[in-house]
Amino acid sequence: MKAMILAAGKGERMRPLTLTTPKPLVRVGGVPLIEYHLRALAAAGFSEIVINHAWLGQQIEEYLGDGSRYGVSIQYSPEGEPLETGGGIFRALPLLGDEAFVVVNGDIWTDYDFAALRQPIAGLAHLVLADNPAHHPAGDFILLDGQVRDAQPGSPTLTYSGIAVLHPALFNGCTEGAFKLAPLFRRAMTQGQVTGERLDGLWVDVGTHERLAEVETLIEARH
Template identity: 35%
Template sequence: MSAGSAGPGESALRGVEAVVLVGGRGTRLRPLTLSAPKPMLPTAGVPFLTHVLSRLRAAGITHVVLGTSYQAEVFAEYFGDGAALGMELEYVVEQEPLDTAGAIRNVADRLREQDVVVFNGDILSGVDLHGLVHTHRHHSADATLHLVKVDDPRRFGCVPTDADGRVTAFLEKTDDPPVDQVNAGCYVFRRPVIESIPPGRPVSVERETFPGLLASGARLQGHVDASYWLDLGTPAAFVRGSADLVRGAAPSEALPARPGEALVLDRAEVSSEASVTGGSTIGADCVIEAGAAVTGSTLFARAHVEADAVVERSVLGAGARVGKGAVVRGGVIGDGAVIGAECELLDGARVWPGVELPPSGVRFSHDC
């Protein structure tokens, strides 16, 4: 979400507010999301949502409504009314799952402006907000979708557009997709369109709202760009996104330090004989002992990596411990879990909070 602008200018965002949907349970990121909602997981030193909000503020959007559900109180406890960010934040709790469009409709009574930018709260994006809103207004669209081109669109629903960028269809996942551009999870709606979504029941934005708008003759516009984009819904993507933020490959206004190979937070102890690289984040009060190598990983507060251990492309929860000479590659270690000396965790292995794997030299490739 670029704070800069090429062409449309800062004035393009006058009369714009934002909705950020943060109600998901983040099941694909368990066990990390057992203790915190996905948008509140530490990501490059701060809760992921901080990166989203700070870039909205930098782009000139100050009124934001958060659509919450799972552990809803955590958001208000951390961000309050938004004054510390120079914003006005409001919270609307989703009492039962309403799907994407239903969640957007659920916050309609808090909206004030004619144009509303909507974000999925687990997307790390570099979309130029000024350009997105300019596209929306230039074409007098009812709704505008941020679209990105991907190498393998078979994993997504495709969104074809005509020569003028107008959306022509919404296609389900297929083995032979006709286009390589997909829905990036960021939209601009005219507020009356939001108010027309049926209230009080689950509504899918892709399967019901957008196809219904097309059928009615409404103008749906696509805004395609080549900006950074990543869905942080899986552990591998979460680790990659955090590392990209630390190294400056992904945009953020909230990084606690200058971009570099590592972000080491307050009171962390990193031995001069340890290696910390690849955009790793070492949380507050962590300990990295001599001979340890941490690469492209995210360590929450108080994690401990003992001597000669290797941690690659992994997440260590708060207070987790990796024993001497152990190897963790592509793993997710829950809060307070202990990996015994000489153990090896292979890609995809998850260790649940509080579990202790004894020193053994055994390889684990499954949940523990």
């Protein structure tokens, strides 16, 4: 099974750090965010990694190289213009092959064990959902008996963690260009094609300086 790390975000809310450094190379605990993913994926048995990039993407290629020092092989999917999550994955599909693959947002930090995802999926997508963080109290989806459904008023929700297993068929009918991933999830949900699990562990969506500091604190506590 291959894995893709999404690393094309510009990180507007983390300026001035991201004016000269791509967000996935921002360091926390002395280590670039994306390096935590590479090490965790390698430890979980993933050896073929695809990374997309846009803003200052050459820095990512220069820092990570071919992946050999992490025990993996990296292929890059450069984007001249930002293609958003859906469009970025769609462009990289030729590198990902015909089987289901893992996708991870490059700007999260987690201790999740990616080895749990190395199994066939029943539908078009399998989402890892986290407890709603303070900055996103409304959540995204409902998890009911292993099936993910769109949020309904009054039902307890969870937040999409940015970790999933996707089948290339999820993108059937899509065309090249910028588009979001969530509408594809919702289309597949109406067909009962999206399973899910609740993330049991540490997870932070590192979108601001405050949340970067939160990860620093978590890492220090673990040591």
